[in-house]
């Protein structure tokens with residue numbers, strides 16, 4: 001919902017700490033590519049995507065990966081339009097990697113963009129592509145991490161020595177094998193009390209301990225978790241993320257003992 005949550009006057013929603021102000025979750029993976037070009041891959045374009053892109057000076061997007069089809073992860077897609085025109089001038093649409101369910105939802109919401117024969121002249125120059133076990137984007141490779149969000153099978157992503165998982169209620173055994181050797185791990189932690197389709201903080205801390213990344217950041221945080229007070233109780237190497245957080249990662253470190261990589265390098 002973002003924090004402050006509409007209509008709420010709890011201590012976190014009215015907090016003066018800027019870390020307690022949370023836009024909807026999203027991440028940009030940025031690196032210097034061949035010839036000094038700047039690369040940007042975005043994971044999810046939520047309703048706050050425009051504001052986040054302005055804040056972080058995102059002026060071009062090479063690809064978008066979607067975790068799943070919920071509003072807080074897809075409703076900023078149309079704001080890719082101005083960035084996509086530049087990509088289109090350079091000769092291509094922006095690829096949007098989405099599973100079948102997410103592609104169906106995007107096609108339904110943005111019919112003027114995706115319907116066969118769509119002629120709306122200002123539509124985003126984007127194209128839907130399926131998510132493969134491993135998807136190269138220029139110098140980087142994005143590895144799909146299958147997870148469960150309630151009943152729904154959705155995707156997390158690994159890139160180099162980092163992984164981003166949001167909206168997770170269960171991690172299948174086979175996916176733990178894709179999460180070895182991480183320096184940076186992002187996991188969702190909604191609140192303390194259990195939720196049918198989201199991990200509680202306590203559940204996420206358990207996964208973080210098992211996965212053993214050097215640093216774990218929690219995201220998709222609701223107004224039940226105050227930033228400072230929650231961070232004080234977390235073990236070393238774990239902390240709540242916050243809007244604007246930047247973390248250096250290594251993208252050429254996809255060397256890990258994946259045990260479920262059938263179809264890899266397709």
Ligand SMILES: [Zn+2]
Nearest residue numbers: 008010013223
């Ligand atoms: Zn509140």
Ligand SMILES: [Zn+2]
Nearest residue numbers: 068070149167
């Ligand atoms: Zn969701």
Ligand SMILES: [Zn+2]
Nearest residue numbers: 070072073167
């Ligand atoms: Zn969500």
